[in-house]
Amino acid sequence: MGVKxxxxxxxxxxxxxxxxxxxxxxxxxxxxxxxxxxxxxxxQTSKHLRVxxxxxFVEVQAIANRRIYKLxxxxxxxxxxxxxxxxxxxxxxxxxxxxxxxxLQSKGEK
Amino acid sequence: xxxxxxxxxxxxxLILERVFDAPRxxxxxxxxxxxxxxxxxxxRGWVLTVCNIDFRPGGIWHxxxxxxxxxxGDFYGYESWGKGVYQEIVEAExxxxxxxxxxxxxxxxxEMPSSKNTITFVEYEGKTKLVNRxxxxxxxxxxxxxxxxxxxxxxxxxxxxxxxxxxxx
Numbered sequence: 001m002g003v004k005x006x007x008x009x010x011x012x013x014x015x016x017x018x019x020x021x022x023x024x025x026x027x028x029x030x031x032x033x034x035x036x037x038x039x040x041x042x043x044q045t046s047k048h049l050r051v052x053x054x055x056x057f058v059e060v061q062a063i064a065n066r067r068i069y070k071l072x073x074x075x076x077x078x079x080x081x082x083x084x085x086x087x088x089x090x091x092x093x094x095x096x097x098x099x100x101x102x103x104l105q106s107k108g109e110k
Numbered sequence: 111x112x113x114x115x116x117x118x119x120x121x122x123x124l125i126l127e128r129v130f131d132a133p134r135x136x137x138x139x140x141x142x143x144x145x146x147x148x149x150x151x152x153x154r155g156w157v158l159t160v161c162n163i164d165f166r167p168g169g170i171w172h173x174x175x176x177x178x179x180x181x182x183g184d185f186y187g188y189e190s191w192g193k194g195v196y197q198e199i200v201e202a203e204x205x206x207x208x209x210x211x212x213x214x215x216x217x218x219x220x221e222m223p224s225s226k227n228t229i230t231f232v233e234y235e236g237k238t239k240l241v242n243r244x245x246x247x248x249x250x251x252x253x254x255x256x257x258x259x260x261x262x263x264x265x266x267x268x269x270x271x272x273x274x275x276x277x278x279x
Contacts, residue, residue, distance in 0.1 A: 006223050086124065089153050090242070091115050094128050096150035097140060101132040 005082050008075045016040060017048045017101065021057060028061065030072035049094035124225075124244040134231045137238045138202045142230060155179025171207070172216050189234045193218060197226075201222070205229045210263070222247075 010059045012018050019038050023029065029037075035045040049069055052058045061068045114167045130137050140146040144161040152158050152175045159203040160174035171194040177185040193212035199205055211219035218224065226246040232239040 006220075009223055083124075086244075087117050089128075090117075090126050092153040093151060094115055094126075095239075096152075096154070097137075098128075100132055100146070100150040101130055101136060101140060104136065105132060 005078060007055045008078050011051055011057060014048065014094075016044070017052055020045070020048055020052060024058065024069060024071045028068045030066050031070055034069065043062075064081070123154070126242045127245075128240050129234055130238045130240060132238055135202050137240060138231050140206075141205060142199075155182050155185075158192075159210075160191075165196065165199065167196050167199055170194070170216070171196070172212065174214070179266050189214075191216075203231055212215045 012021065015103060016038065020034055023034060023037060027093060029043050031049065034049070035042045036042070038045070040048075049058060053060070056072055056078075058069045059072050114128070116125075118125050140150065142163075142165045144163045147161055147163070148158045151161075151173070156175045156177050156179070158173055159176045160172065162173070162226045163169075165171070173192050175190045175192070177188045180186050191212040191214055193210045193216055194207040195210075197206040197208065206226070208224060208226050210224045213219065228245075229245075230241045232241065249258045
C-alpha cells in the first residue's frame with residue numbers, strides 16, 4: 001500500500017492540514033490562494049503542504065508559472081480499507097462472542 | 111435482527127454496537143477473564159495462544175493471536191501480538207483501555223495506530239447492549255474521511271449501515 005496508516009492519520013490530525021484538505025475538495029489551488037483563504041502565512045502553508053504531500057494526500061501540478069496543489073485519492077482509499085478491516089475483524093469477533101455466550105448459557109441451563 | 115452489529119462514527123470516535131442475548135454480568139466476564147477470551151477474541155481461523163491478563167486499572171493485558179487456518183494463505187502461522195492497558199473498570203458496566211499493537215516482549219508498535227477503547231455494557235430488554243467506542247490518537251482524520259467520502263466512494267459502507275439501521279427502526 002505504500003503509505004502507512006499512521007502517516008495518513010497523523011497528516012490529517014493537524015487542524016490546519018485538515019482545513020487545507022477540505023479546501024482542496026472544491027478544486028486545486030496555489031499555495032498563495034490556500035494561505036489567503038485560511039488566513040495562514042505562506043511558509044507555514046508550504047510546510048503543511050509538504051507533510052500532506054509526503055503522506056500522499058496532495059500532488060503539485062505546474063501550470064505556466066503557477067504551482068497548483070490538488071488532492072489525490074490514494075490515502076483516502078488506505079483509510080477506507082483500514083476502516084473496513086477494523087469493522088470486519090470486530091464483526092467476526094462479536095459473532096464468536098455471541099456463539100460462545102450461547103454455548104455457555106445452554107450449558108448453564110442443563 | 112437486533113443482533114446485527116452497528117458501526118458508525120461520531121465526532122472522533124468509531125463506534126460499534128451489538129446486542130447479545132445474555133445477561134450483562136456474563137458479557138462483562140467474557141471480556142475480563144482469559145478463560146473466556148480464549149474462546150472468542152481471535153477472528154475466524156485465529157486462536158489466542160497467549161492471554162495474560164491483569165484485570166485492574168493500570169493492569170496490562172498481553173495476548174497473541176495466531177492464524178491456524180491454512181486457507182488464509184500468507185496469514186497461516188502468522189502471530190499478531192496485542193497489548194491493552196486498563197484505565198478504568200466498573201464491574202459489569204464499563205471497561206476503558208488503551209489498545210496497542212505489540213510484540214512478544216510487550217513493546218508497543220509505534221508505526222501502528224493505538225486507540226483508547228471504552229466498552230460499555232448496557233441492560234437492554236433483558237439482553238445486553240455492548241457499545242465499543244474507539245478513539246484513535248489522530249481520529250480527526252476519521253471524520254475527514256467520512257466527510258470527504260462522496261467523491262471517493264468512501265462513505266458508501268457507512269451510509270449503507272445508516273440506511274440499514276433506519277430500516278430496522
